[in-house]
Structure formats: structure tokens, C-alpha cells
Amino acid sequence: MRAILATAAIALLTAAVVGAPQAWAHEQAFDQVSPPTMEERQTELQAAPSGTAKCVNGLAAGTYACDGIDMLDHLWLEDLGLSFANDMWGWTDPATQKDYAIIGGTEGTVFVDISNPTDATVVGMLPAHVLDPNRPFWRDIKVYGNHAFVVSEQIPHGMQVFDLTRLRTETGTFTEDAHYPGFANAHNLNINPGTGLAYVVGTNTCAGGLHMVDVSAPESPTFAGCFSEHGYIHDTQCVVYSGPDADYxxxxxxxxxxAASDGNFVSIVDVTDKSAPVPIARMPYAESGYSHQGWLTPNQRYFLHGDELDELDHGINTRTRIWDMADLDNPQHIGTFDNDTTSIDHNIYTERRLAYASNYTSGLRVYHTGKIGEGTLKEVAYFDVYPENDNPSFEGGTWSNYGWFKRDVIGVSTMDRGLFVLKLRN
Structure with a gap:
């Protein structure tokens, strides 16, 4: 199988981000990319391996640098029906126990059955609600109540709702089951499974802050509230709080x-009352570039945070900041973990005592959090999905990952090489 990185799509993205509004201003660095020619990419990717490959002597299939992670399967962009891939999420069917990877891309959202992890199979695609050639085409997906919710920077995309149980009996090109038009465009969303509230960020509403949508009845989403006091929010995680601060x-x-017009921060907001959210804290940090994304440890004590432009702006290695959230009114930045690579960090998620970090050109990195209270992490495994280099650039590599599948595998989405299904040893 072969895949083609759509240079035309990259060129479109490059043109779109020049002079872009703040909702995706951080992606202006894509303008620095000089992608390979179509012929160069075809030649390279036709020779590259797919399928199952163990990590042997630091390489999988003689191509991908690795340590402690095996490749179970790999679907190229062409297999997915996409010209460019970005975010991903996952779903395990409670009735059939099948695992599905959900991949966002230029043309829409692709559903992949990975129940047999060595034989990933595309089930179908939900096309984009609208394809706007003048806007970036990345999209973000989250799941609640056996439904997928999809947002995009395109206008007027709004939020698509798709009933995932249809994957049991249907294949091919899908239609959305519901649509929420309360905003035109969005960069991202998070859903709190404990309350059925979606928190959409980077929209053309709420000053780019928290646009709250009640999705407890998934096919009847309704506006619930707005938080604009902190300005533009690029990503969020909202939880029913069970951490160490008894006050909350x-x-x-x-x-x-x-990532607001007045600086880069980690901010905390009490959204219990959707009509009157209460800001709790807003903390700046040193050597900032663009406050991008973060995730709590399972006990909600610590917050692992990534800045997407600090590597470019300050010449540092791949950095993860560790925040102690024992006191939500006064969170403390207790340390930074600088990996031995130079790539830009993107999305990080935690599961048990591990953190799974998608770092663009250096691939999936797995960190152990055993000494997080000392302000440090330890890398215990990796799989480099972009063997060309570890440059601090947006030229290729992994956008995101999902590690909560029933079968204990890790899905990794990449901009240029599609979907990897990986397995962490031990």
C-alpha cells in the first residue's frame, strides 16, 4: 500500500494560516514548511513498510526508530480516504466490545475497526459538514453516550453529531445524525463524561473561550453557557473534581x-453554574510560546502541560511542564521535563502511571509519572512515526493519540502517514 502527502493540501493550509485569526494563529509556523515534491513523497512511501512489525534492535520494519513499542498495523492516508490527517479519538462499543479508532482529516471523519489490531479495517467516513477552501481543515473529535461530536475550523461547520452504534451494521459514506449550529467554527472540544457537557474552544463566540453545550441528549444538543473572561482557550479538560483540594x-x-492576546497561561475555571462560571486561577509561565494542551493525572493532582511554540521560540528540547494542582487557587509549576529530542510537542494524555505524548516529528513518546511529585518524568518507550528527522517544525509526524482501547493498544494519528496501531510492551 502506498500513501501520498497531498502537497496541494499543505499549500492550502500554508496560504490559509497567513494572517490567520487567533483561533489558529499558532499554526502560522506551517508557513515555514517546504514540503517534498509529490514524486519524492511517492517514491519514499512506496518503499516504506506497512502492517505488523516488531521493534528489533531499535527499529520497526527497518524504518521506524523505536524502543519498547511494536507496530501492529498501519493504514496510509490513501487507505483512510484522506489527503491530510490530524486529530483522533476512540470508542469501544459496549454491546460488541469492538474498538474503533476515529480519525479526523481534510475530507471528514474516518471510522476504523481495530478490534483485530493486526488487521485494521476502515468502516466508513462522515464527510465534513462543509469544506471551506479558505480555512484550515483540521477537525477535533470527542465521544459521549455512543455518539461522536466533531468540530472544525471551517465555516460554517458547527458541531456534527454521529451515532456510533451505526457502525455495527452500516459501512461507506455516512450522514450526520444531528448538527449544532451555535458557532460557525471551532478549534477543539472536550466532553465531561460525568455531566454530559461539551466544552468547545476557539470558536467565533465567547471570545474564543468556553462555549458550553449540553449533549446529555446527544442528538439534541443545546447551548448551556459561555466563559469569555480569560479570552481565547486552545484546549481544555473539564472534570467533576475529585482531587486533593477539598474546597472544590x-x-x-x-x-x-x-493562549490569549495578553499572554500564555494555564487557567482554571469553576463551571458548575453554567450561567455564571467562576475563574479560579490564571498562571503564566516562563519561556512561553503558545499554551497548547494539557491533561490531568488520573488522581487529578498534577497537570501535564505542553506549549506548542516554546521549542521554536526558545531553542529548547521537547518540553512538558508539570503543575501541582493540590491548591486550585494557587497552582504551582514544580518542574519541567525536557526530552532528548528537538521536536514540537502536541497532545499528551494520561492513563494509570503513564503519559502518552504525541510529539510531531519524534512520534509517540511514553513517559512514566512515578516521580511526578518531584517535578520530573521518565521516558520508558517510544515509536518514531516520522523517521526523516526530529526538527522543531510542523512538516510531518503525529498529531494525536488514543490509549484507552479495551485491547490495550494505542492509536496514533499522523499528518502524513495516516493511522498507526501500536502496542506497548510490558
Whole structure:
């Protein structure tokens, strides 16, 4: 199988981000990319391996640098029906126990059955609600109540709702089951499974802050509230709080990567009352570039945070900041973990005592959090999906990952090489 990185799509993205509004201003660095020619990419990718490959002597299939992670399967962009891939999420069918990877891309959202992890199979695609050639085409997906919710920077995309149980009996090109038009465009969303509230960020509403949507009845989403006081929020995680700060026990709290016009922050907001959200804290940090994304540890004590432009702006190695959230009114930045690579970090998620980081050109990196209280992490495994280099650039590599599948595998989405299905040893 072969795949083609659509240079035309990259050129479109490059043109779109020049002079872009703040909702995706951080992606202006794509303008620095000089992608290979179509012929160069075809030659390279036709020779590259697919399928199952163990990590042997630091390489999988003689191509991908690795340590402690095997490749179970790989679907190229062409297999997915996409010209460019970006974010991903996952779903395990509660009735059939099948695992599905959900991949966002230029043309829409692709559903892949990975129940047999060595034989990933595309089930179908939900096309974009609208394809706007003048806007970036990345999209973000989250799942609640056996439904997928999809947002995009395109206008007027709004939020698509798709009933995932249809994957049991249907294949091919799907239609959306519902649509929420309360905003024209969005960069991202998070859904709190404990409350059925979606928190959409980077929209053309709420000053780019938290646009709250009640999705507890998934096919009847309704506006619930707005938080604009901190300005533009690039990503968020909202939880029913059960962490160490007793003052906020049982409250609904959002932990935000806040890249605003007045600086870069980690901000915390109490959104229990959707009509009157209460800001709790807003913390700046040194050597910032663009506050991008973060995720709590399972006990909600620590927040792992990434800045998407600090590697470019400050010449540092791949950096993850560690915040102690024992006191939500006064969170403390207790340390930074600088990996031995130079790539830009993008999305990080935690599961048990591990953190799975998608770092563009250096691939999936797995960190152990055993010494997180000391302000440090330890890399224990990796799989480099972009063997060309580890440049601090947006030229290729992994956008995101999902590690909560029933079968204990890790899905990794990449901009230029599609979907990897990986397995962490031990």
C-alpha cells in the first residue's frame, strides 16, 4: 500500500494560516514548511513498510526508530480516504466490545475497526459538514453516550453529531445524525463524561473561550453557557473534581491551555453554574510560546502541560511542564521535563502511571509519572512515526493519540502517514 502527502493540501493550509485569526494563529509556523515534491513523497512511501512489525534492535520494519513499542498495523492516508490527517479519538462499543479508532482529516471523519489490531479495517467516513477552501481543515473529535461530536475550523461547520452504534451494521459514506449550529467554527472540544457537557474552544463566540453545550441528549444538543473572561482557550479538560483540594470537591472544573492576546497561561475555571462560571486561577509561565494542551493525572493532582511554540521560540528540547494542582487557587509549576529530542510537542494524555505524548516529528513518546511529585518524568518507550528527522517544525509526524482501547493498544494519528496501531510492551 502506498500513501501520498497531498502537497496541494499543505499549500492550502500554508496560504490559509497567513494572517490567520487567533483561533489558529499558532499554526502560522506551517508557513515555514517546504514540503517534498509529490514524486519524492511517492517514491519514499512506496518503499516504506506497512502492517505488523516488531521493534528489533531499535527499529520497526527497518524504518521506524523505536524502543519498547511494536507496530501492529498501519493504514496510509490513501487507505483512510484522506489527503491530510490530524486529530483522533476512540470508542469501544459496549454491546460488541469492538474498538474503533476515529480519525479526523481534510475530507471528514474516518471510522476504523481495530478490534483485530493486526488487521485494521476502515468502516466508513462522515464527510465534513462543509469544506471551506479558505480555512484550515483540521477537525477535533470527542465521544459521549455512543455518539461522536466533531468540530472544525471551517465555516460554517458547527458541531456534527454521529451515532456510533451505526457502525455495527452500516459501512461507506455516512450522514450526520444531528448538527449544532451555535458557532460557525471551532478549534477543539472536550466532553465531561460525568455531566454530559461539551466544552468547545476557539470558536467565533465567547471570545474564543468556553462555549458550553449540553449533549446529555446527544442528538439534541443545546447551548448551556459561555466563559469569555480569560479570552481565547486552545484546549481544555473539564472534570467533576475529585482531587486533593477539598474546597472544590464535587464541583465541575475546567483546566485550560489559555493562549490569549495578553499572554500564555494555564487557567482554571469553576463551571458548575453554567450561567455564571467562576475563574479560579490564571498562571503564566516562563519561556512561553503558545499554551497548547494539557491533561490531568488520573488522581487529578498534577497537570501535564505542553506549549506548542516554546521549542521554536526558545531553542529548547521537547518540553512538558508539570503543575501541582493540590491548591486550585494557587497552582504551582514544580518542574519541567525536557526530552532528548528537538521536536514540537502536541497532545499528551494520561492513563494509570503513564503519559502518552504525541510529539510531531519524534512520534509517540511514553513517559512514566512515578516521580511526578518531584517535578520530573521518565521516558520508558517510544515509536518514531516520522523517521526523516526530529526538527522543531510542523512538516510531518503525529498529531494525536488514543490509549484507552479495551485491547490495550494505542492509536496514533499522523499528518502524513495516516493511522498507526501500536502496542506497548510490558
Amino acid at each position: 470537591a464535587g464541583r465541575e472544573i475546567c483546566f485550560n491551555s489559555n
